Amino acid sequence: MKKASLLFLVSFLVLQLRSQQVKHVILITIDGFRPDFYLDEKWDAPNIRGLMKDGAHTKGMNSVFPSMTYPSHTTIVTGVQPVKHSIYYNNMFEPTGSTGKIYWNTSQIKTPTLWGAAQAKGLKATALFWPVSADAPVSYNIPDIGSMGEGVREQYSKPEGFVNTIKKEVFNGAEKVEWGKDENVAKIAAYVIKKDKPNLMTIHFFWVDHIEHQEGREGDVLKAAVKDADQAVGIVINALKEEGIWNNTVLIVTGDHGFVDVKTNVSPNVWLAKAGLLTDIKKDDWKAQFYTVGGSAYLYLKDKNDSKTLDQVKEMLSKLPEEEKKLFKIIDRRQLDAAGANPEVALALTGENGASFGNAATGDATKRGKGGAHGYFPDFHEIQTGFVAFGPGIKKGGVIPVMNVRDIAPAVSKLLGFSFPSAESKIPAGLLIRD
Numbered sequence: 001m002k003k004a005s006l007l008f009l010v011s012f013l014v015l016q017l018r019s020q021q022v023k024h025v026i027l028i029t030i031d032g033f034r035p036d037f038y039l040d041e042k043w044d045a046p047n048i049r050g051l052m053k054d055g056a057h058t059k060g061m062n063s064v065f066p067s068m069t070y071p072s073h074t075t076i077v078t079g080v081q082p083v084k085h086s087i088y089y090n091n092m093f094e095p096t097g098s099t100g101k102i103y104w105n106t107s108q109i110k111t112p113t114l115w116g117a118a119q120a121k122g123l124k125a126t127a128l129f130w131p132v133s134a135d136a137p138v139s140y141n142i143p144d145i146g147s148m149g150e151g152v153r154e155q156y157s158k159p160e161g162f163v164n165t166i167k168k169e170v171f172n173g174a175e176k177v178e179w180g181k182d183e184n185v186a187k188i189a190a191y192v193i194k195k196d197k198p199n200l201m202t203i204h205f206f207w208v209d210h211i212e213h214q215e216g217r218e219g220d221v222l223k224a225a226v227k228d229a230d231q232a233v234g235i236v237i238n239a240l241k242e243e244g245i246w247n248n249t250v251l252i253v254t255g256d257h258g259f260v261d262v263k264t265n266v267s268p269n270v271w272l273a274k275a276g277l278l279t280d281i282k283k284d285d286w287k288a289q290f291y292t293v294g295g296s297a298y299l300y301l302k303d304k305n306d307s308k309t310l311d312q313v314k315e316m317l318s319k320l321p322e323e324e325k326k327l328f329k330i331i332d333r334r335q336l337d338a339a340g341a342n343p344e345v346a347l348a349l350t351g352e353n354g355a356s357f358g359n360a361a362t363g364d365a366t367k368r369g370k371g372g373a374h375g376y377f378p379d380f381h382e383i384q385t386g387f388v389a390f391g392p393g394i395k396k397g398g399v400i401p402v403m404n405v406r407d408i409a410p411a412v413s414k415l416l417g418f419s420f421p422s423a424e425s426k427i428p429a430g431l432l433i434r435d
Contacts, residue, residue: 024248028252182207187235287309288312294373296377297349304344387403
């Protein structure tokens with residue numbers, strides 16, 4: 001009788017374990033997501049905080065350099081630094097001035113992605129508003145290419161006609177949809193969960209970032225945006241529960257970068273113009289120019305081997321007034337290499353003391369600034385992003401002091417049971433039940 005009872009108990013436990021195997025990973029990024037949004041209860045985020053309490057979280061996750069949306073999101077799905085995946089900024093550097101060209105197609109990513117690895121394993125994948133995801137190997141897709149026009153977004157959405165289907169079936173035939181609203185992105189995710197139950201789903205919410213750029217790190221408008229993002233997470237959770245797959249799902253809520261309050265706007269190309277190294281970018285009349293992306297600026301030399309011009313730039317920077325020098329620190333080529341940053345630049349500047357950079361080459365080099373920025377060298381807490389995970393296989397109460405955006409891809413691949421050897425990082429201790 002005891003043997004029979006023991007066998008029954010073992011069989012029951014095996015069935016329970018099988019029923020809780022990970023079959024789905026839902027990876028949500030909240031653009032500009034900061035760890036204090038779940039660590040500090042002044043932020044109204046009960047859904048995310050509930051995931052944290054019953055799952056694992058980090059006190060801070062380091063981004064890439066620059067700590068920008070597109071390179072960071074690409075690192076999340078590749079597990080490698082920008083120098084390997086080749087997505088260096090949001091917008092491409094153009095020697096004669098920006099025309100707004102963005103990184104947008106997965107063909108621009110030079111290393112394997114989680115989507116491709118999942119597909120090779122026979123798993124279903126979805127990408128919703130994810131940067132650099134056009135033509136991704138997924139079943140459902142609305143890429144983050146709104147700046148290229150609504151028609152282009154529709155052209156690259158999957159399956160064919162998906163945007164029109166969404167307008168009809170999710171938004172009651174609306175001609176226009178506020179794609180930037182996190183609630184709407186979540187409703188689309190819920191629709192796909194119901195239709196397809198993808199094994200891997202990557203979702204990008206971006207309204208919090210928009211508000212932080214306007215308002216900085218604090219304020220009632222930002223609190224409302226964080227609350228909205230949390231409610232959007234709740235919509236996804238409810239969809240998973242309604243479809244009966246919640247117990248087989250790992251839900252990750254993470255981000256791409258933190259934010260810094262801006263006090264000063266700096267235009268380093270003004271310094272180059274005064275030094276006679278830059279005359280007119282649009283006419284291609286320059287020896288050196290800084291390409292700026294918010295919290296950092298990247299020095300390009302027209303002739304990459306022009307050591308004389310590089311020395312002139314370094315000397316110029318060293319002789320600036322102290323009130324200007326305190327606004328940045330130099331990231332040299334050795335540091336750029338260690339950070340896996342763009343190999344084409346000679347050096348970079350990262351903002352200090354609330355400084356953010358712009359591309360102007362005329363006017364004042366420094367002006368009063370406001371709002372918030374990111375893009376900084378990822379070596380301080382304010383620019384760190386957050387990470388919370390919940391579900392089978394996730395260590396309840398797990399706390400990871402510090403992790404890296406590169407750590408996400410190997411964790412996702414292990415949870416879903418496929419190999420992803422191209423990832424550079426390892427799964428951080430404290431995340432999985434069996435590390």
